[in-house]
Amino acid sequence: MKTKINVTVNGVSHQGEVEPRMLLVHYLRDALNLTGTHIGCETSLCGACTVLVDGLAVKSCTLFAVQLDGSKVTTIEGLAAEGKLHPVQEGFWEHHGLQCGYCTPGMIMTAAQILERNPDPSDEEIRHGLEGNLCRCTGYQHIVQAVQCAAKKMKSKTAVAR
Amino acid sequence: MAENYVGKRVKRTEDPRLIQGLAHYVDDIKLPDTLHAVFLRSIYAHARIKSVDTSAAAKVPGVVAVYTGKDVSAKIGPVPCAGALPDLKTPDHRVLATNKVYFVGHPIAVVVAENRYAAKDAADLIQVDYEELPVALDEEKATQPGSPVIHEQFGTNVAYKLTAGEGDIEAALKSADKVIKQRILNQRLAPIAMEPRGVLVRYYPGEQELTMWTSTQIPHLARTQIALMLGFPENKFRLIAPEVGGGFGSKLNVYAEEALLGWIAMQLNRPVKWIESRRENIQATIHGRGQTGYLEIGYKKDGTITGLRYNVFADLGSYFQLLTPAIPTLTGLMLSGCYKIPAIQINVTGVFTNKMATDAYRGAGRPEATYVVERALDLVAADMGKDPVEVRRKNFPAPSEFPFKTATGLFYDSGNYEGALKKALDISGYHKLRDEQAKARKEGRLIGIGVSTYVEICALGPSQAMPAGGWESATVRIEPTGKVTVLTGASPHGQGQETSFAQLAADQLGVHINDVTVIHGDTSIVQYGIGTFGSRATAVGGTAVWYAIEKLKEKANKIAHHLLEAGEGKVTFKDGKFSVEAPKVKAASVPEPVLPAAGMAPGASLPDPEPHGKHVSLQDVALAAHLAKSLPQDMEPGLSATYFFEPKNFTFPFGTHIAVVEIDRETGEIHFQRYVAVDDCGKVINPMLVDGQVQGGIVQALGQALFEEVVYDDQGQLVSGTLMDYAVPRASNIPWMELDRTETPTDVNPMGVKGVGEAGTIGATPAIVAAVVDALSPLGVRHLDMPIKPETVWRIIGKNKTGAA
CATH class of the missing domain: 3.10.20.30 (Beta-grasp domain)
Known part of the structure; x- marks a missing residue:
């Protein structure tokens, strides 16, 4: 049925x-x-x-x-609008936030939501937000840096838009 | 050689597909008409199979076939084991169980159906009549008389005994002023690659060819072994490791499911796919570690180590996978650590247990050794009331003593252990940390500082020391349009060699990194290779690329000489150009990889191969080589070179890790205050990738030290069978890692690179355990077994409070 x-x-x-x-x-x-x-x-x-x-x-x-x-x-x-990478995707690329790439799509989707809710998160807030996503390769440090990088990019974009 | 890329933080060329969800792991590859396989696995750790009834399963709509051990055992050869040891007892490991099951998760039957849901429904309807048998689970108890015997034909659970090491250990321990003994546990771990295993196979009956996509670290070795299992010609068997979502040693193997899927695809003449569930992954993909040992270390009053003996029981599991019995031999090799120890002995007892096989998990026998040696040095320091750093320094070989011979029979290539230690002490502010700790202790706070100075054996390895070749291969081609193709026998699955090898090639050939493509993991495209494991891909595989390019440049130089009509003149190559005279050097910037622009118009015609005055570009030479109209006499057309690199030794990276923790007296929780790591992996091609490898390794080590453990209950049931119960570290469990490096090149390869993939799991575990032990040392703690859980710590504190300790 x-x-x-x-x-x-x-x-x-x-x-x-x-x-x-x-x-x-x-x-x-x-x-x-x-x-x-x-x-x-x-x-x-x-x-x-x-x-x-x-x-x-x-x-x-x-x-x-x-x-x-x-x-x-x-x-x-x-996530990438009209072929342009989302700032979170850019952040992951720039800061080596992925190795095997298998957890990456889920990580990126979660990270995008973290930044939508909190555009200026602390490292601890990012880590807390990523609690539900496991990565076995990176040890998370580069992921935290990737999300911080994305936060900066999104803030500067918002500033430009204003 | 240009230096635009090597040594720089170049963004990965593999990332654009991965961050957009456009990569293809096995399960992402779709073939029309594909069938799906689901396994029925044993629910008992040890049982006789009285009967298997598949009739109800076969009637489920969509089910195409159901196979049991009786159907396939005579048709598919045993799962291979490459570990050759004297008097090794090797059980006959068939792809499906027939008469007995030996561990929870042991495959009994496979259902093949039009979709996964139907296959799963049908597997649930298979009736197995089991006769439960008593179990042997503990690697020590299983050797004792009266233990149930797993493989009756051997009459014992002891698979092998092995003694190794040099020097008179009895005399060495006698000559010591003191001998310390300690039982050391290295618990079973699950590798947990985020992508579970998966296999897709298609048989082409017309061509009589078989293509297998499988999530593996060793495509060529797997093809050879699976071809042998199936009795299928290797040269008609294409094995592809597509995007592979992590391995950590768990995919350095040949599994029953791979061969069986190959056989099914041929039986049914349709593509067939199997994707492992996480539960299956924890049950039936190899585990790592699993050693219980007894350490004896002798030392003189001044802290000089006289000898070390380690009697170890290795929990092998019920069957051998590819390297199962060989892993503890690596433990024996590395028992000298980074110290001068005149006499060392290891006595290994390899033991069958009713569990999944242990095999190579990131570090593979070496983290076990480092843990033993580092705990030993800490015990000596604690016993002497000395700083653990001083005991280590006392026993380091000096940089001038390299190559340094150990009593385990190795020659360490190069090292400056004091250099890395000093740097780590400086970065951490070690002496200040000790002062702060002393103050904090007076306030009743439990702060601990752990130091680990490690050496590891990498770049595996010379072929003499390896079961199936220790070399690696590369082919480098310049295509007619001047684009560069690198084929490597290494099989990266997250380490980033598509980028680091492209960095290498771009610099050696003076081209843009976007003009280099690195291809790996396809046995029909890439010449035979060994694969990615043992921190070897860059040091062995990268070196093969380096030599192949040098070889190619020799030929290109001859062609350029001919095109330039240089006569007696000397042709030199720089920044992508061959010149009769040296060209001016341009200021180099770092061009980064970019996303390919959509809709870029292709070139209408090939470029002009004619020389422009006094120089020709590499592209001109490549085109000339392919058009073959104007080549030196008797020269073969084309521009490619292949090199098989055989290393003359292993490499021995090293470093110092320092962990600082504070323990919560109320909850027993362990909080990191600092984590400092100084690693020396020789020369570095891409520091960003090296940092990534070190960080990931440290966190896996932290998992072993504090969280992770494969737990079987007293019936052999797997208790830690999901990610709810098997505690992989999460983002919030991790300290900020302060990383630095020293750089001591090796002479084992021309680039001076050593390897870094396993440094973290080797160096970090003892540092973290030492920090926790140090924090609890005011309560009389000298050693704790891993994983050190808050509960254990809380009980120790509690006992101390009540005065029961």
Whole structure:
């Protein structure tokens, strides 16, 4: 028994029929072929699958696709607007905030939300915000620096816009 | 050689795809008509399989096939082990269990279905009738009479015994003024690469070719071994390591699932994919460490070490993976640490237990050794009432004593241990820290300072010392348009060699880094290679690139000489140009890698290969080499060179790590105040990448010291089977790491690089443990076993309060 859903992903509207038990992450990866969102633990502990649902960072491995009917989802593929990297992506590149890259999409989505809520976070606040995302390669220090770098970039942009 | 890139903080060329979600890990590769495999695994640690009923599973809609051990055991060869030791008892390790299961997670059957959900549903319906057997879990108890025996044919759980080391250890310990003994535990760890394992296989029946995408650190070695397991011709078998999401040694292996998927793809003539779940990853991907040992260290009144003996029981697990029995031998090799110890002996007892196999986890036997030696030196210092730094200094070899021979049979290439120590002491303000600690102690605060001075063995290694070749290969090509292609036998999976090798090539060839592409991990594109492990990719693989480019430049120089009609004149190469006379040097800036611009118009035609006056560019030479209209007589067309680099020795990076912690008396929690690391990995190609390697390693070491442990209960059930129970460090658990370096080049390779991938897990663990022990030393603590949890600390403080201690 399949259920009809209507989800907007990265600004594109998708209509489809899914099994009620289909996980959001499988819907994104298998039905929409958006494979940038990764699966690292299936138990919402590692954060590799983090996406934004209606602006909120959530772990897509423990949500059903049917729960998303009528929602707007942003994945890592939708973060760079018109081919220009998001400041968080730039920060990760400039500060070597990634090594194997597997946790990176989830890290970046979470970091983007941290900065949206708190444009001027302390290192401790960044670390606290990243609690739900595991990285085994970097030791997190470069990630913290990447997020601080992104915060600076976003602030200077806001200043210019004013 | 231009110096635009090497030694500089160049942003990684691999990052644009990774930060945009555009990379392709195994599970991101989609082939039409792919089937999905799900394994049924043992729920018992030790049991006889009386029957396996797959009939209900086979009826689930979408299920295409179900295979058990009986179906495949005779058709697929055993999972290989490359560790060759005298009198080693090697169990026959088949891809699926047939009569007995030996650990929780042991694969029993595989379901293949149209999608993962159907395969999972069906796996749940397989009925296994088990007869539970008593378990052998503890590596010491399993050797004692009366213990259940895991592999009946051997009549014992002892897989091997090995004694190594030089010098008369009995005499050395007798000659000591004092001998200290300590039981040392190196707990089992799970590597937890963030990308679990995964395999996708496609068989092409027309061509009779097999292509396998698998998340591995050793594509070529894996292809050879899996070809042997399947009886399939290696030259028709293409193995690709696509984007690999971390390995840490766990993917330096050949796994049952890989060969079985290959066999299934051929049986069913359809692509088949298996993606490991995290639960499976903790159950059935190799573990690391797992040693219980007994240390004896003898020393003279002045602090001089006379000898060290280590009797160790190595928990091997129930079966061997690729290097399982060999890992403890690396522990034996590194037991001298960075000290002059005239006599050393290691006695290893390798023991089968009803658990997953242990194998190489970041450091692979060397963190165990460093931990033993560093704890030993701390115990000596505590016993003497001396500063641990002074005991270390007393036993360092001087820089003039290199190459330094150890009583474990190694020749350390180069080192300045005092240099790194002094720098770390200066940065941390060590003496001031000790003063502050003394004051704080008077106030009742528990502050500890831990120092570790380590040496590691890297750049594995000379082929004589390796089971399957210790060299590495590279091919460098200049394409007709002048673009540079580097093919490396190394198989980076996060370390960043796509960038560091491009830095190297760009400088050696005088081209922009964006004009260099580094290709790795595909056995049909890249010449045979050994892979990425043992901190070898740059020191061995990078050196192969270096030599290949030098070889290529020799040929290019001859072509340039011909094009320039230089006659008796000498042609030199600088900044991408061959000249009869030396060109003027341009001021070099650091061009950074950029995102390729979309819609850039391709060049309409090839450039003009004719020489312009007194110089020709590398591009001119490359085009001339490919057009082959004007080449020196008898010269082969084309412009590429291949080099297989065989190192003459290992390299021995070293350093000093200092941790400062304060313990919360109420909760037992351990808070970092400082973390200082001074590492010496020889010459550095990209300091940003080196920092990243060191930081990541320190945090894994911190995990071992304070959080991580694979726990099996007394029935052999895996208690730490999810990331809820297996405590990988999180961002908020980590101190700010203050990093610096000294630079002592090696003469093992022309670049002077040593390797840095494992420095953190080797150097940091003992520093952190030492800091906690030091903090608790006013309460009489001299040693604690890892992971040191707040509960342990809290109980010690509590006992002390009540006076029960």
